[in-house]
Amino acid sequence: MPIERNCYARGAAAAGVLALASTLVLGAARAQDKAPDKIYVMKFTLPTLNDPSHLFAKNYAAALEKDSGGRIKTEIYPASQLGAIPRQIEGTQFGAIQCAVIPPEFFVGVDERFEVMEAPGLVESAAQAQRLTADPAVLKLVLGLGADKGLHGAGLFLNGLSSIIAKAPIRRLADFKGKKIRTLASKFQTEALDRLGATPVVMTLGDVIPAMQQGPIDGSVGSIVVYTPMHFQDAAKFVTEIGQPPVFAVAEISKKWYDALPVDLQKIVDDDAAAQAVAINPHMIEIYNNSRKGWTDTGGELISLPADEQATLMKSLAAVGADVSSAKPALNDAYKIVADAAQRAR
Numbered sequence: 001m002p003i004e005r006n007c008y009a010r011g012a013a014a015a016g017v018l019a020l021a022s023t024l025v026l027g028a029a030r031a032q033d034k035a036p037d038k039i040y041v042m043k044f045t046l047p048t049l050n051d052p053s054h055l056f057a058k059n060y061a062a063a064l065e066k067d068s069g070g071r072i073k074t075e076i077y078p079a080s081q082l083g084a085i086p087r088q089i090e091g092t093q094f095g096a097i098q099c100a101v102i103p104p105e106f107f108v109g110v111d112e113r114f115e116v117m118e119a120p121g122l123v124e125s126a127a128q129a130q131r132l133t134a135d136p137a138v139l140k141l142v143l144g145l146g147a148d149k150g151l152h153g154a155g156l157f158l159n160g161l162s163s164i165i166a167k168a169p170i171r172r173l174a175d176f177k178g179k180k181i182r183t184l185a186s187k188f189q190t191e192a193l194d195r196l197g198a199t200p201v202v203m204t205l206g207d208v209i210p211a212m213q214q215g216p217i218d219g220s221v222g223s224i225v226v227y228t229p230m231h232f233q234d235a236a237k238f239v240t241e242i243g244q245p246p247v248f249a250v251a252e253i254s255k256k257w258y259d260a261l262p263v264d265l266q267k268i269v270d271d272d273a274a275a276q277a278v279a280i281n282p283h284m285i286e287i288y289n290n291s292r293k294g295w296t297d298t299g300g301e302l303i304s305l306p307a308d309e310q311a312t313l314m315k316s317l318a319a320v321g322a323d324v325s326s327a328k329p330a331l332n333d334a335y336k337i338v339a340d341a342a343q344r345a346r
Contacts, residue, residue, distance in 0.1 A: 046100070
């Protein structure tokens with residue numbers, strides 16, 4: 001009997017150990033099932049500060065964190081904190097940066113069709129430009145570019161209307177002649193300035209203020225929504241509001257990062273970008289008007305061309321897009337899509 005009781009005791013002990021082990025394994029599995037979902041960090045980069053692009057990035061980031069239940073964690077780096085614009089674009093393509101909010105024409109090194117949104121003479125007002133960004137054909141074109149180069153287009157919106165900031169006032173079309181004006185590396189912009197009698201000088205945004213202060217350029221193409229918050233008053237005080245071309249911004253997502261997301265988060269990324277690209281429209285107008293007021297409040301001057309000369313300017317620039325794109329079939333097809341949409345948006 002003692003031997004039998006001892007064997008029974010050992011067997012019971014062994015069974016208890018196995019039961020405990022099973023409980024621990026099952027508990028660990030259940031704990032793992034209840035573990036928090038993976039957190040996806042999303043870094044935003046943009047070259048500007050306190051403009052519609054910056055507000056879009058902040059609103060988009062907030063919507064993503066809310067709608068993802070915290071599964072997407074966002075960080076925003078304005079004013080080129082992550083490098084010059086070409087580095088920002090490369091970082092997004094390779095996945096080091098997850099979202100770039102930049103005017104589409106800066107992506108011409110990825111696909112030259114990005115610059116069709118920069119064509120002058122297509123729209124005459126902010127309202128028309130905003131309607132253009134909502135056109136299905138335009139969205140399909142622009143947001144689809146770069147898909148084979150590491151980019152996933154998510155949103156398109158109007159950031160502002162162009163003006164010319166200059167050290168000496170440009171009050172008439174004749175005042176453009178001989179001026180060295182900074183522009184983007186877009187044939188649509190350089191050709192437009194050529195037709196106005198100015199000399200285009202391709203330059204990055206970060207170089208504009210020192211270049212105007214030191215003399216290599218007399219002025220720059222840009223928007224008041226950038227001039228005022230980035231203190232361009234330090235270099236020049238005259239802004240001629242020609243309204244051409246409109247300045248758009250596109251939200252490009254790293255395709256490498258996007259493709260690694262769960263399907264439900266991919267939908268949130270796309271839906272929130274589309275929603276915020278529309279929601280920014282009234283705020284863009286408000287920022288634009290506040291920037292104009294801020295410019296004059298600090299001693300700057302806003303100039304409009306005489307009505308007849310503004311009409312002449314629009315007429316002279318209207319053919320730039322067709323002329324520049326005519327020798328390149330793919331670019332020309334893209335231009336026609338945008339030009340047709342601009343007519344529908346009138």
